[in-house]
Amino acid sequence: MAAESLYDIWAKRNPEWEVRYEDNILRTFCDYGKGNTSMREDRAKLFGAGYEVYIVAFFIGLYYNQRKPLTTDNQKRKGFGWAIENWGDIERRAGRKPYPKLREYIFTALIAKTDIDFIALDKGEITVRKTVDMLIQTMEEYANWGFNFIADKMIDNPNYFYSETAFLEVFLSFNVADVINDEDEPETLD
Amino acid sequence: MILKSINIKNFRSYYNENLFELSDGLTLIIGGNGDGKTTFFEALEWLFNTSTEDIKESNISAKRKSELEIGENEEVLVSVKFEHNGEKEIEKSFTFERVSADKVQCRDFNFIGYEISGSERLSRKGRNFLEEYFDAAIRKYCLFKGESTLNVFDNPTALKKLVDTFSGVKQFDDLVELTTDFERKSLSAVTKEMSNDKKCKLKANELNSRITAVSSEIHNLKKDIKTQDAAIHSYAAKLEILERNQEASEQYQDIKNRIKTLSDKRSKMRSYTVVDYNAMLLDDNWILRSFPQILNEYQHKAAAISKEKRKLDKQETERRAQEKGEQEVLIKIQKLANDAVPMPWNLPDKETMEDMLKDKVCKVCGREAPEGSEAYEFMRDKLNEYLRHIQESTKSDTKKENKPLFSNSFIEELHNRQIKMSGEDEQRITRIATDIADQLSFIQERKNDLIKIEKELQEAEDEKSRLLIQSSGLTEDMLDKDFNDIKGYFEQQKRAEIRVSDLTRKLEHKIAEKKELDEEYTKLEPENISVKMYQRVHTALLEIMKAFINAKEKNVSEFLRLLEDNANVYLGKLNENDFHGVIRLKKTAEGSARIELYSADGSYVHNPSDSQKTTMYMSVLFAISDITTLKREQDYPLLFDAPTSNMGGFKENSFYNVIDKINKQCIIVTKDLLVEDKTTGICSLDDNQINQLTCSVYRISKAANFSKTGLSTIQTTTKKIK
Incomplete structure (x- = not known):
């Protein structure tokens, strides 16, 4: 039996976020918390499902390379109940298209940014569960910082993100430095 | 009656007092659209209206009204000083008071005339005063709002009223009526006697019944001709509107097509520019830019x-x-x-x-x-x-x-x-930044296109509105109409014309027949002497009646000729260097008159141009004014509101030069003689043109710094230029 991949195990998880962002971000910008039937009605929302703004928050934290640990109080944390493996698969709103590939990029970012001893993992000295826990923690901390960033902007101007390019501009503000080709010499085949 | 000055106080856009001093000749009051030209004219109409005590709140200057504190009051007043066997003044006013933040009360309507002799001012009731010096009949031929009112014969009773007012014909009416009555009575006496005369009895009765029959036929024919005449006229009027606007209609279709093309383009551009950037972040992986x-x-x-x-x-x-x-x-x-x-x-x-x-x-x-x-x-x-x-x-x-x-x-x-x-994946991710930049610049370009298109669209819409304003009296539906209608109207008009000529021929026959019968009747030799006497008396009275009718007709014709001659003098002056033709005033079947233009060779000018029409009608007005002066031993002013809006610029210039030299008091409110700076859109006076004129000139304009939406910021300012 082929062993389950790290990606698959990670993708089955439900990352958490702090409840304090539920009203002012998730319910404000997404259809989060609404039944399927009423989704179509509210066209004013900037995003569809709740995980969409979560992804946005995650990438904000990632590009700023800033993490913020979540509160340790379980009562103040919440998940979507919608595993990562489903994110971006279906979008009910007209004019949208699926983006499953984005999950893989999130995964690669987490591998790149999480300090994990993979040799130990392959040797079986640390468990897969522990490894995936660490990946999810990285993800949650980046997203948590991103949520904090969004909330901060809204303190000064509650309508800040209602400008059509507001989120885009956040991402345009990051550098697109040419990837420095400082790779090791390619491995020889001889 | 010569107007000396006009004072307009707090009447609509005229804030506080605005005094216009008028010259004995031409006074021009020049203003652009919305500068208060029509309000000036309507202020005078309000003053000269003797029929109601009109104290409408809408006539109050919104600016003045807005300044009033609760309990404060102010007045709306229009007055005119004039010379008419001495100095006189007529004044109409009412008071308005602010009673609450949003309510103003109007009261104390006053309409007073003053006879001024030295320092003494004798006041009289305004209505009687006005009727004495400037009665309704005269006013009708003095105040003209727009060019559509210039044709004074444009209603069936116009000629009669004009003739009654300004010629001595009216006294003939009673005489004609009297002699007609005599003739009718004597005829019935003759008829009665004849039917008792042994010798003529049979013949007389026969002639009588034939005369009655022919008379009734004549009456019916006349009625038919009148109906057909009216039909011809109505078709001609419809054709005139359609023909005049054929060009406008073509222009309209052109603009309409342009608007459609631009609207389509606009929706296309809009579809490019309406982008859900938030969705693009995820769906198109824009979020992976970095x-x-x-x-x-x-x-x-x-x-x-x-x-x-x-x-x-x-x-x-x-x-x-x-x-x-x-x-x-x-x-x-x-x-x-x-x-x-x-x-x-x-x-x-x-x-x-x-x-x-x-x-x-x-x-x-x-x-x-x-x-x-x-x-x-x-x-x-x-x-x-x-x-x-x-x-x-x-x-x-x-x-x-x-x-x-x-x-x-x-x-x-x-x-x-x-x-x-x-490999491919990496390449794709690396390309995202460039893709976003390309896409954003594409959207920006489309947005710029959209602005351009929207501007062009606005221009086309404006052009359409201007066209509709210029083609006054026309609606979009009419302009949209198929011009095949013209053909139909032409055919119907032609049919009616043929019918009229048939009927006219028949009528002539019948009239001749009746004349013969009448003659035969008078030639009957009755046996009884007294019948003969009756017959002779009737013949005499018939001749007298005819004489009076002819005299009346001749008087009317002479009046029209006089009017025609005077009008043609003015027509020549107003069109100094242009074809002007000859004005003929034609009596119509209904007893009114029509102003028509003929070429020197006697051919009828079917479609005079708008400027020809305007000068034609104004010439008639000047002629009427001349006759008024002659009959009443008084001159009366002529006031025109925008009479030349259908003329070309060149025509306008010579027009004012001519009016300037005509010895008649004329007040013309107009937007001519303004030149527009193409870049700023600001209008200023055409100084070159104005310097050539000797008349008084006032410039009226909206005071600067008005709000486009606040009526209470609008104020007409008046400035005496010369």
Whole structure:
């Protein structure tokens, strides 16, 4: 039996976020918390499902390379109940298209940014569960910082993100430095 | 009556007092659209209206009203000073008071005339005063709002009223009525006597019944002709509107098509510019714009740990081989030059290696690897090693004692992902930043296009509105109408004309027939002497009646000729260097008159141009004014509101030069003689043109700094130019 991949195990998880962002971000910008039937009605929302703004928050934290640990109080944390493996698969709103590939990029970012001893993992000295826990923690901390960033902007101007390019501009503000080709010499085949 | 000055106070856009001093000749009041021209004219109409006590709140200056505190009051007043056998003044006013924040009360309507002699001012009731010096009949021929009112004969009773007012014909009416009555009575007496006369009885009765029959036929024919005449006229009027606007209609269609094309373009551009950037972040992976660095980080990491793992794996295998003395295993391990770390066992895959062995070529370095060569052997060993790994992994469960160093293969997973994500995927991610920049600049360009299109669209809409304003009295529906209608109207008009000429011929016959019968009747020789007497009396009275009717007709005709002659003098002056033709005033069947234009050779000018019409009607007005002066021994002013809006610029200029020299008091409110600065859109007076005139000129304009939406900021300012 082929062993389950790290990606698959990670993708089955439900990352958490702090409840304090539920009203002012998730319910404000997404259809989060609404039944399927009423989704179509509210066209004013900037995003569809709740995980969409979560992804946005995650990438904000990632590009700023800033993490913020979540509160340790379980009562103040919440998940979507919608595993990562489903994110971006279906979008009910007209004019949208699926983006499953984005999950893989999130995964690669987490591998790149999480300090994990993979040799130990392959040797079986640390468990897969522990490894995936660490990946999810990285993800949650980046997203948590991103949520904090969004909330901060809204303190000064509650309508800040209602400008059509507001989120885009956040991402345009990051550098697109040419990837420095400082790779090791390619491995020889001889 | 010569107007000396006009004062307008707090009447609509006229804030506080605004005094216009008028010259005996021409006074021009010049203003652009919305500057208060029509309000000036309507203020005078309000003053001269004797029929109601009109204290409408809408006549109050919104600006003045807005300034009033609760309890404060102010007045609306329009007054005119004039000379008419001495100095006089007529004044109409009412008071308005603010009673609450949003309510103003109007009261104390006053309409007073003043006879001024020295310092003494004798006041009289305004209505009576006005009727004495400037009665309704005169006013009708003095105040003209727009060019449509210039044709004073444009209603059936106009001629009669004009003739009654300004000629001595009216006294004939009673005489005609009296003599007609005498004739009728004597005729009935004759008829009665004749029917009793033995000799003529039969013949008289027969003639009488024939005369009655013919008379009734004549009456019916006249009625028919009148109906057909009216039809011809109505078709002519419809045709005139359609023909006049054929050009406008074509222009309208052109604008309409342009608007449609532009609207289509606009929706297309809008579809390009309405972009859900938030969706693009996710759906089009725009969020990965800065991802290449992260991916690069991942690739480094995955490569490093994979290399590390393979190194450890190799060391372990070597150690085990040594331990177990299995040289065979060691041989089979590929030895790389300078003892480098080998590639993962699963790379290249089984199919690739079999392929390379079959083709005897190393497809990694491109060199040939003939059977038996070192390279060929290397590839064969690598394939064998691959197969051994596969075998071992299937057997690993059973060979517990031979437990490998690494029980998991997550590093391979990461390494595979690294390989998968290089190449096309990596290229795609790297391109995102450029894609976004391209897309954003594309959208910006479309937005610029959209602004341009919207501007063009607005211009087209404006052009349409201007066209509708110019083609006054026309609606969009009418302009949209198919001009095939013209053909139909033409045919119906022609049919009516043929019918009229038939009927007219018949009428002539019948009139001749009646004349014969009448003559025959008068020639009857009755037996009875007294019948003969009656007959003679009737003949005499008939002749008297005819004489009066003729005299009346002649008087009207003479009046019209006089009017015509005077009008033609003015027409010549107003069109100094242009074709002007000859005005004829034609009596119509209904007893009114029509102003028509003929060419010198006597042919009727069917469609005079708008400027020809305007000068034609104004010439008649000047002529009427001349006659008024003659009959009443008083001159009356002529006031026109925008009479020349259908003229071309060149015509307008000579028009004012001529009016300037006519010895008649004229007040013309107009937007002519303004020049527009094409770049700023600001209108200013055409000084060149104005310097050529000797008349008084006032410039009225909206005071600056008004709000486009606040009526209370609008104020007309007046400035005497000369």
